[in-house]
Structures are given as structure tokens and as C-alpha cells.
Amino acid sequence: MSGAVAMKDVEELIRLAVREDIGSGDLTSRAIFGESDVSEAAIISRERGILCGTDLVGHVYGYIDQSVEVTCLMHDGDEIGPGDRVVLLKGPTIGLLSGERTVLNFLQRMSGVASRTASAVSLLDGTAISLLDTRKTVPGFRMLDKYAVKTGGGMNHRMGLYDMVMIKDNHIRAAGGVGRAIRMVRERYGTRYRIEAEASTLEEAREAAAEGADIIMLDNMDRSLVKAAIEVIAKKAKIEVSGNMDEEKIRGMIDLDIDYLSMGSITHSAAAFDFSIEFS
Numbered sequence: 001m002s003g004a005v006a007m008k009d010v011e012e013l014i015r016l017a018v019r020e021d022i023g024s025g026d027l028t029s030r031a032i033f034g035e036s037d038v039s040e041a042a043i044i045s046r047e048r049g050i051l052c053g054t055d056l057v058g059h060v061y062g063y064i065d066q067s068v069e070v071t072c073l074m075h076d077g078d079e080i081g082p083g084d085r086v087v088l089l090k091g092p093t094i095g096l097l098s099g100e101r102t103v104l105n106f107l108q109r110m111s112g113v114a115s116r117t118a119s120a121v122s123l124l125d126g127t128a129i130s131l132l133d134t135r136k137t138v139p140g141f142r143m144l145d146k147y148a149v150k151t152g153g154g155m156n157h158r159m160g161l162y163d164m165v166m167i168k169d170n171h172i173r174a175a176g177g178v179g180r181a182i183r184m185v186r187e188r189y190g191t192r193y194r195i196e197a198e199a200s201t202l203e204e205a206r207e208a209a210a211e212g213a214d215i216i217m218l219d220n221m222d223r224s225l226v227k228a229a230i231e232v233i234a235k236k237a238k239i240e241v242s243g244n245m246d247e248e249k250i251r252g253m254i255d256l257d258i259d260y261l262s263m264g265s266i267t268h269s270a271a272a273f274d275f276s277i278e279f280s
Contacts, residue, residue: 005147007059013140014056017102018063026098033093039279041096043087043107045080046274049115052076052151053107053144057087060103065095077114077151089277100277109141110148111273117152117266123250129261132157132240136264145267157262165189167197169219178204182211196240205229209236217262219243223252230257 043057054072061068068091074080089096121131131154137145146156158164167181175181178197185195196215199205202225208216209232218229220243233239240260241253250261 005143007055009143010056011059013144014059014063016140017105018060018099021102022064022098026094029094029097033097035092035094037093038091039093039096041089041277041279042085043089043103043275043277045084045086046082046276048079048081049111049273050118050152051078051080051086051111052114052148053110054087056106056110056144057089057103060106061089061091061095061099064099065092067091068095068099080111086275096277096279104275104277106144107275108272109138109270110144110151111275112270113145113148113267114152115273116270117149117154120247120250120263120266121153123247124254124261127254129254129258130155131266132260132262133267134242134262134264135160136268138267149266152266154266155260165193165195166217167195167213169198169200172198172204177207179207179211182208182213186212199229202228202232206232209233213237215240215260217242223256226253226256226258 045051051074054074054076057072058070061070068089071088072086073088074084074086080086117131124131133146133149133154133156135158142159146159150156158166165185167178167185171181172178175184178199182195182197194214196217197208197213198217198219199208200219200221205216205218215238216233217240218226221229221241226241230239238259240262241258242262245261245263246265253261
């Protein structure tokens with residue numbers, strides 16, 4: 001997908017989505033239409049936001065019926081509004097109808113995430129702060145959710161447990177302190193991976209900075225504590241602010257000297273974007 005997600009990485013998900021909806025066949029469409037029936041249709045936006053997921057339309061229909069023609073009139077990252085026709089479809093009527101729900105499910109999910117992200121990112125205009133996503137994604141949708149975040153102007157945090165070290169509260173408790181956890185990671189990996197460490201107190205922020213964490217995540221701190229932590233960290237590490245982040249909290253943090261805000265709700269609570277497929 002446009003340099004962000006390779007289709008081979010989501011092919012299994014597409015197959016699963018098609019299988020769970022169509023199963024042994026579309027009973028209704030096959031009862032009403034024959035193999036020779038052909039139709040044209042358009043995918044239409046019903047609200048304003050950021051389009052995401054257009055590449056999947058052709059791949060879904062390619063899995064159902066390769067003779068369906070898919071023409072994208074608009075593309076991922078485009079701003080769309082009510083009534084905009086974003087994709088044209090032409091082909092066997094049974095194939096078009098059989099793929100309708102699966103195609104819309106992908107577009108609604110991904111455009112919803114992209115639009116929610118774009119709305120939050122707009123609050124950071126004029127600042128040097130980046131909006132990060134989290135691992136709070138729909139199981140199986142990690143690649144697509146994070147692609148949608150990037151499409152909406154956000155920045156991807158780690159993809160999973162395998163591509164970055166992040167020392168969280170339970171690691172800290174089990175290790176006997178954030179400083180000890182950081183030292184153990186350095187002993188194991190050296191400088192191979194960046195280390196991010198969570199801090200819920202000023203003492204933990206001070207300790208993480210002293211031990212050389214690359215990023216310190218200030219978790220569930222109010223504005224006054226964040227300001228104090230910034231002083232304690234003293235630019236020894238980049239700073240991420242996290243914890244039930246929403247638009248109101250973002251507005252209260254944008255004048256502070258921080259690097260990142262992370263927001264789980266852009267993926268775990270994004271509303272489905274409203275699309276429909278209309279036949280000519």
C-alpha cells in the first residue's frame with residue numbers, strides 16, 4: 001500500500017474478511033442475478049474527513065472476482081466530503097454485491113482512524129510535537145491501523161514488542177526499579193535498540209534520564225508534574241506524554257517543551273467513517 005503496507009502483509013487478513021462474510025456463497029445475490037448480469041456502482045462518502053484504504057478495494061474484489069474493474073477517483077490522504085465519489089466499480093453484479101460489505105468495512109475503519117488522527121494532529125500545528133499511536137489496535141489490523149495513522153498525519157510508535165525496547169510499569173516493578181531495568185537492557189543489547197522508559201513519578205523520570213534512556217514517557221502526569229519532569233530530565237532524553245490523551249489534554253500540553261504525545265484512542269476508539277455503495 002503506497003510504500004507503507006505491503007499487500008503480502010495483509011493478504012491473510014483480506015482472505016479472512018472475505019471468507020467470514022461470503023462463506024460458501026452469497027445466497028441472496030445468486031438467487032436474483034445470473035453470471036452474465038453486469039452492473040456499475042460508486043463508493044460515496046457521506047461525511048468529511050481523510051480517505052484511507054483505497055488500495056484494498058481492488059484487492060478485495062480481486063479475491064472475489066478478478067473481472068471487477070476498480071477505478072479510484074480519489075486516493076489515500078485526500079480530504080473528502082459528503083457526496084464525493086471516491087471509487088468506481090464495474091463488473092459482474094454478483095461479484096460487486098458479494099464484496100460490498102467487506103470493502104466498506106475496510107474503508108470505514110481505515111478512514112475513521114485517519115480522520116480522527118488528522119483532527120488531533122491539527123491541534124499541533126505550529127508546534128514541534130508529533131502525535132504517536134500505540135499498540136491499542138484491532139487484533140489482526142495492526143498494519144492497517146498504523147498505516148491509517150500515518151495517512152492522517154500521525155507518527156507510528158513501535159509496531160510491536162520486537163522492534164523497540166519500551167520499559168513499562170510492570171517491567172519496572174518486576175526488575176526492582178527503572179534504573180535497574182535500563183541497565184539490564186543495555187547489558188543484553190548494548191546500543192542496538194533505542195530504549196524508552198515509562199515514568200510515573202519525578203524520581204523515576206530523574207532515574208531514567210540518569211541511566212541514559214533515549215525517550216522517557218511521562219505517564220498520566222498532570223500539566224504541573226509534566227513541567228517539573230521536563231526540568232528534571234533536562235534534555236537528556238526525548239519526552240513523550242501519555243495517559244488517556246484526548247483533544248482537551250492536547251490543548252493543555254502544546255506550549256510545553258516535549259517531543260511526543262501518544263494517543264491510544266485514535267485507533268481503539270475511532271468512529272467508523274460513513275460510506276455507501278450506490279448502483280447506477
